[in-house]
Amino acid sequence: MSQATWTAVDRLIASTLDQPDEVLLAARAASSEAGLPEIAVSPAQGKLLHLLARSLGARSILEVGTLGGYSAIWLARALPEGGRMVSLELDPSHAEVARANLARAGLGDRVDVRVGPALEGLTALAAEAGPAFDLAFIDADRPHGPAYFERAVGLTRRGGLVVVDNVVRGGLVADDTGDDPGARDSRRLWEAAGADPRVSATVVQTVGMKGYDGFLLALVLGSAS
Ligand code: SAH
Ligand code: DHB
Ligand code: MG
Helix, strand or coil, X not given: CCHHHHHHHHHHHHHHHCCCCHHHHHHHHHHHHCCCCCCCCCHHHHHHHHHHHHHCCCCEEEEECCCXXXXXXXXXXXXXXXXXXXXXXXXXXXXXXXXXXXXXXXXXXXXXXXXXXXXXXXXXXXXXXXXXXXXEEECCCCCCHHHHHHHHHHHEEEEEEEEECCCCHHHHHHCCCCCCHHHHHHHHHHHHHHHCCCEEEEEEEEEECCEEEEEEEEEECCCCC
């Protein structure tokens, strides 16, 4: 089995299980046109995030790493009337593309894209004492992964989920020579999740058009602090 097979199957998942979606296609095209890196979640991964949010009955969603808003559209579409989403993004030009894509998706009023370093955004959210999040999706820079995780768990309600993208990295995570900085960052995140009494976690390995990678899924057991 190879990348070509994984990509073909990923396309089949999207074409079989969902109707073609002009809004999502337009968001990808606009992001690409604006020169953003093509690293958004795949359609199948976006659908998974959407279904997780719906199965949690999510009214409040946190994202770390907006890029062009592709995953944000999938997630925000799971929200009921009156639901809200906050998405944190470092790069103002990414945020601008995302806001335009979200507006075109009719979600502009539901998603608050905040520009700045996510660590600062998470600190601000903790100080705001708003309602706890039902779902947090972490998909930004890897070195801060453990810090984002630590804070996201604190902002998420009991019974909520914290999902982290890109935690397997083509299997590099299991290479214990410690030579790959990204692999070391992933391992630190896994260890943080395994040692954190507030959560019960697993890692789902994935293949698809984005290669071989994985999601960490952590169920929050304790209440938001
Ligand atoms: N979730 C998006 C993809 C995110 S790509 C999707 O699937 O559609 C990662 C994003 O994290 C990039 O836009 C990058 O600019 C942003 N990022 C990197 N470092 C960051 C930081 N310190 N704080 C906030 N965002 C950051
Ligand atoms: C990269 C980042 C991601 O979030 C992703 O899903 C895939 C690749 C990257 O920085 O290369
Ligand atoms: Mg990612």
